[in-house]
Amino acid sequence: MKRMADLILSICFVGFMAAALTATLARPPETASYWENRRLAALPEPSAETVGDGQYFAQLETYLADHAAGRTTLLRIQTGMDLALHRPVVNDVVPTENSLLPFLPADTQEPPAQVEVWANAMADNLQRIHETVTGYGGYFCYVGVPPQADARWEEYPWYLNDRQAYIRAVVAALSEAMAQRGVPYLDVRAALGLGSSADWFASRVDNHYTMEGAYQTYRVILEKTAAESGLSFPILGKEDLTEQTLPNPYLGSRERKLLDLAQRDESLSILLPREEVPFTRTDSGAVSPPTVYDLPDSEEAVVTYGLYMGGDRAHTVIDTGREELPTLLIYGDSFTNPVECLAYLSFDEMHALDLRHYRDSSLEDYIRELQPEVVICIRDYDALLSIPDNGGGSSPDGGAQ
Amino acid sequence: MTFSSLEFLLFFLPALFLCYFCVPRRFLPVRNLVLLAFSLFFYACGGTAFLPVLLSSIAVNYVCGLLAAPERSLAVRRLGLWGSGVFGIGMLAVFKYTGFLVRNLNALGAGLPVPEIVLPIGISFFTFQGLSYVIDVYRGEAQCQRNPFYVALYVALFPQLVAGPIVRYTTVEGELAQRGGGDTLSDFSQGTVRFLFGLGKKMLLANAMGEIADAVFAQSPGTMAASLAWLGAAAYTFQIYFDFSAYSDMAIGLGRMFGFHFLENFQYPYIAQSVTEFWRRWHISLSTWFRDYVYIPLGGSRCSTGRNLLNLGAVWLLTGLWHGAEWTFVLWGGWFFLLLAGERLLWGKGLARLPRILRHGYTLLAVVVSWVLFRSPDAAFAGSYLGAMAGLGGRAADGQTVYFLLEYGPEWIACAAAALPVKRWLEDRLPETGPAGGLRLWGPRLAALVLLALSYLKLATGSFNPFIYFQF
Numbered sequence: 001m002k003r004m005a006d007l008i009l010s011i012c013f014v015g016f017m018a019a020a021l022t023a024t025l026a027r028p029p030e031t032a033s034y035w036e037n038r039r040l041a042a043l044p045e046p047s048a049e050t051v052g053d054g055q056y057f058a059q060l061e062t063y064l065a066d067h068a069a070g071r072t073t074l075l076r077i078q079t080g081m082d083l084a085l086h087r088p089v090v091n092d093v094v095p096t097e098n099s100l101l102p103f104l105p106a107d108t109q110e111p112p113a114q115v116e117v118w119a120n121a122m123a124d125n126l127q128r129i130h131e132t133v134t135g136y137g138g139y140f141c142y143v144g145v146p147p148q149a150d151a152r153w154e155e156y157p158w159y160l161n162d163r164q165a166y167i168r169a170v171v172a173a174l175s176e177a178m179a180q181r182g183v184p185y186l187d188v189r190a191a192l193g194l195g196s197s198a199d200w201f202a203s204r205v206d207n208h209y210t211m212e213g214a215y216q217t218y219r220v221i222l223e224k225t226a227a228e229s230g231l232s233f234p235i236l237g238k239e240d241l242t243e244q245t246l247p248n249p250y251l252g253s254r255e256r257k258l259l260d261l262a263q264r265d266e267s268l269s270i271l272l273p274r275e276e277v278p279f280t281r282t283d284s285g286a287v288s289p290p291t292v293y294d295l296p297d298s299e300e301a302v303v304t305y306g307l308y309m310g311g312d313r314a315h316t317v318i319d320t321g322r323e324e325l326p327t328l329l330i331y332g333d334s335f336t337n338p339v340e341c342l343a344y345l346s347f348d349e350m351h352a353l354d355l356r357h358y359r360d361s362s363l364e365d366y367i368r369e370l371q372p373e374v375v376i377c378i379r380d381y382d383a384l385l386s387i388p389d390n391g392g393g394s395s396p397d398g399g400a401q
Numbered sequence: 402m403t404f405s406s407l408e409f410l411l412f413f414l415p416a417l418f419l420c421y422f423c424v425p426r427r428f429l430p431v432r433n434l435v436l437l438a439f440s441l442f443f444y445a446c447g448g449t450a451f452l453p454v455l456l457s458s459i460a461v462n463y464v465c466g467l468l469a470a471p472e473r474s475l476a477v478r479r480l481g482l483w484g485s486g487v488f489g490i491g492m493l494a495v496f497k498y499t500g501f502l503v504r505n506l507n508a509l510g511a512g513l514p515v516p517e518i519v520l521p522i523g524i525s526f527f528t529f530q531g532l533s534y535v536i537d538v539y540r541g542e543a544q545c546q547r548n549p550f551y552v553a554l555y556v557a558l559f560p561q562l563v564a565g566p567i568v569r570y571t572t573v574e575g576e577l578a579q580r581g582g583g584d585t586l587s588d589f590s591q592g593t594v595r596f597l598f599g600l601g602k603k604m605l606l607a608n609a610m611g612e613i614a615d616a617v618f619a620q621s622p623g624t625m626a627a628s629l630a631w632l633g634a635a636a637y638t639f640q641i642y643f644d645f646s647a648y649s650d651m652a653i654g655l656g657r658m659f660g661f662h663f664l665e666n667f668q669y670p671y672i673a674q675s676v677t678e679f680w681r682r683w684h685i686s687l688s689t690w691f692r693d694y695v696y697i698p699l700g701g702s703r704c705s706t707g708r709n710l711l712n713l714g715a716v717w718l719l720t721g722l723w724h725g726a727e728w729t730f731v732l733w734g735g736w737f738f739l740l741l742a743g744e745r746l747l748w749g750k751g752l753a754r755l756p757r758i759l760r761h762g763y764t765l766l767a768v769v770v771s772w773v774l775f776r777s778p779d780a781a782f783a784g785s786y787l788g789a790m791a792g793l794g795g796r797a798a799d800g801q802t803v804y805f806l807l808e809y810g811p812e813w814i815a816c817a818a819a820a821l822p823v824k825r826w827l828e829d830r831l832p833e834t835g836p837a838g839g840l841r842l843w844g845p846r847l848a849a850l851v852l853l854a855l856s857y858l859k860l861a862t863g864s865f866n867p868f869i870y871f872q873f
Contacts, residue, residue, distance in 0.1 A: 002587075003586065003587075004589075005590070005842050006586050006590030006842060006847055007586060007590075008584065008846070009590050009593060009594065009849065009850070010590050010593060010844040012850055013416065013597070013849075013850070013853065014415070016853060016854075016857075017411060017414060018414050018415060020410070020857065021411040021412065024411060050446055051448075051449055052449050052450040053448050053450060053519075054446065054447045054448030054450075054522075055449075056407060057402055057446040057447070060408060061402070061406050061407060061408050063863060064406075064407040064408060065407060065860065066412070067862075068407055068857075068860070068861035069861075070861070071861050071862065074857075074858050074861045074862050075719060075861075075862050077858060078858055078859075078862045085810075085811060087807070087810075088804055088807050088808050089804075089808055105616070105636050157804035158799070158800060159800030159802075159804050159807075160800060160804055161800070163803075175487075176764070225547060239490045264725055269697055276407050287823075289499050348684060
């Protein structure tokens with residue numbers, strides 16, 4: 001009997017290795033992992049240097065781990081097990097009863113003095129852009145919006161970091177630095193009087209806001225702009241818009257991180273003007289269909305936040321041909337996208353830049369060239385002090401990354 | 402390449418099995434050549450640039466072994482002994498301690514450039530193996546090996562090459578030339594079970610505890626809650642045990658698959674009731690190496706108390722430095738020197754009269770403190786961290802502690818259970834016949850296969866996989 005047990009174990013062990021090896025070698029090549037939203041490691045090329053210092057085999061292990069047989073299934077099993085074990089954090093997501101929040105790891109709160117240094121660096125950077133815009137008579141405003149973690153901070157279990165102390169210090173320091181320089185700054189949380197768990201404002205399953213949150217952000221931005229610039233443009237009220245909730249399943253970024261194994265019931269919606277405004281659209285110079293919503297082909301198709309404006313685009317221009325209205329330049333990270341879906345309705349032309357992808361010219365050169373009457377930058381609190389890319393460019397003394 | 406990697410499990414090991422077991426058992430020299438070739442390839446995977454270091458160590462120890470053989474004159478034998486010693490210690494000094502020495506000289510104002518020397522993988526282990534071989538030959542405790550391939554195989558045998566255990570030549574002397582005469586299937590099966598238990602310990606326990614320890618030790622201890630500091634220290638205590646003992650389990654298991662029977666390196670050290678007992682259970686191959694090749698030649702304990710303390714101090718200074726060229730390792734060695742000397746001369750008898758739970762508590766406290774010294778990047782951090790454990794961080798408890806307990810709840814429970822001799826307890830109590838006999842027979846094998854599946858799951862889905870003992 002012992003010999004039989006030894007034989008069976010040995011066969012199972014060797015068979016497992018052989019099966020895993022065969023399946024790994026036979027696996028069709030993939031370059032990206034949809035659920036992880038990242039590129040998979042490429043097969044490393046051996047060189048005298050990388051073989052000599054051991055890097056080649058380290059890279060090869062990374063490649064094999066990324067391309068192991070049944071990896072996606074194994075990721076599902078691992079995620080499912082972690083969820084079943086009720087771990088507080090699974091795949092860097094905090095599953096709460098109501099929502100899926102980002103895990104904010106061990107407090108990396110920078111001391112207030114450092115926050116002030118970064119806030120001043122950012123404010124100096126924005127002041128430069130502000131001076132460029134006001135130099136030809138335009139209006140510039142920097143807008144801070146709460147991301148999901150901040151809008152829903154009270155939903156975190158008490159023992160997990162919610163970064164509230166740090167975020168409050170960041171917002172306060174930037175508000176003060178901007179006020180000192182006379183650069184318009186809009187804090188959307190304060191402007192909307194958001195409470196500790198603004199369910200209507202932030203998505204349950206994604207880092208971004210809901211369409212309602214985006215609409216309210218659009219409204220307060222344009223009200224402030226109109227009040228401070230003296231410009232005249234329509235600000236659409238709810239009565240001017242029709243809301244449509246899409247029947248499609250919505251896959252938020254947090255659900256995606258959990259391989260769609262922990263759903264929180266949420267649908268995406270869109271706002272359409274009751275009175276149609278015809279327009280043309282170009283993306284990076286190429287003509288695109290005149291739409292701001294990337295609607296799915298069927299009601300069964302999964303929709304993502306990319307619904308709004310078709311996701312992050314380097315350079316989009318929407319022209320409504322209403323020359324009596326001012327021109328808007330809006331730039332920022334993906335929080336701009338659903339706001340852009342509404343903002344074009346209030347302007348003659350709307351130029352949208354995402355400086356993470358746009359490389360044709362610097363922001364200030366673009367502004368000098370176009371001279372838009374209104375320039376708006378939207379950042380979420382996590383990126384509020386970050387100068388690179390949509391912060392407007394590099395600064396000699398750095399800033400928060 | 403580590404044992405807990407897909408490269409090893411899916412490519413290296415199957416290829417080795419194929420090449421090794423296709424050679425009939427009667428052609429053992431050919432099998433040995435296969436093992437040697439794969440062992441050298443295994444080492445080269447960590448960087449071919451280091452291969453000459455290993456090969457020169459093999460060559461020097463082979464020649465020195467020939468010189469140290471009993472049939473030579475005393476002068477020649479001493480030449481062999483000293484040649485091996487100077488070469489081995491010299492290699493360690495150059496690769497491991499030059500930077501440390503220069504940094505300390507610079508601290509005294511020397512102003513020397515600090516050389517950037519990359520430490521060859523496993524140099525501390527294969528150097529000590531080579532030294533033990535020549536010393537044993539010199540002492541007449543081992544026969545001089547005239548076949549250079551066997552010396553090469555002994556030094557470079559891949560299971561213990563990069564992270565131990567430090568296998569004495571006498572342990573495998575016979576098996577190099579003759580093994581597999583018994584039941585190879587039984588050896589293979591038992592080796593597989595041992596290997597898979599080690600793999601599971603590494604992938605499921607050590608890595609999880611490592612995530613906690615890394616997260617805690619990355620924070621500033623100056624403002625750390627006492628609860629978190631203790632949790633981080635406990636996590637590292639588990640991590641280093643399950644990491645290192647897992648590697649030993651895998652090494653012993655792999656050796657067994659190919660017919661080698663290495664000695665145990667760990668015997669449930671965290672159940673020890675004194676620090677002296679702890680060191681009889683922890684990294685046994687290292688402590689016995691220092692005992693046999695340093696402590697006893699210096700005079701051991703059969704001398705005056707002062708001399709004995711000096712001997713003990715020398716051994717622990719060297720043990721500390723062996724683990725790393727940093728003052729924290731010297732402090733770590735010094736801490737154990739104080740405890741062991743104290744137990745021998747001051748409180749050992751009193752300790753033995755205490756209730757068992759207090760003896761355990763004392764030992765665990767001493768060991769946990771030692772691991773804080775071991776894990777800290779410098780002495781100042783270690784002091785600050787120990788201060789946080791004493792409550793000087795300003796807070797008694799915080800939310801992070803609760804998070805780490807809840808997030809890794811199953812792993813904490815498994816670690817506590819796996820640190821206890823449950824297996825031995827079951828073996829002692831389960832009868833060999835009847836249903837319990839079936840459980841004895843199939844239980845470990847089924848558990849090993851489950852651990853293989855879970856480990857593969859972790860390998861394919863995770864990227865957190867560093868081995869601690871690769872740095873030595």
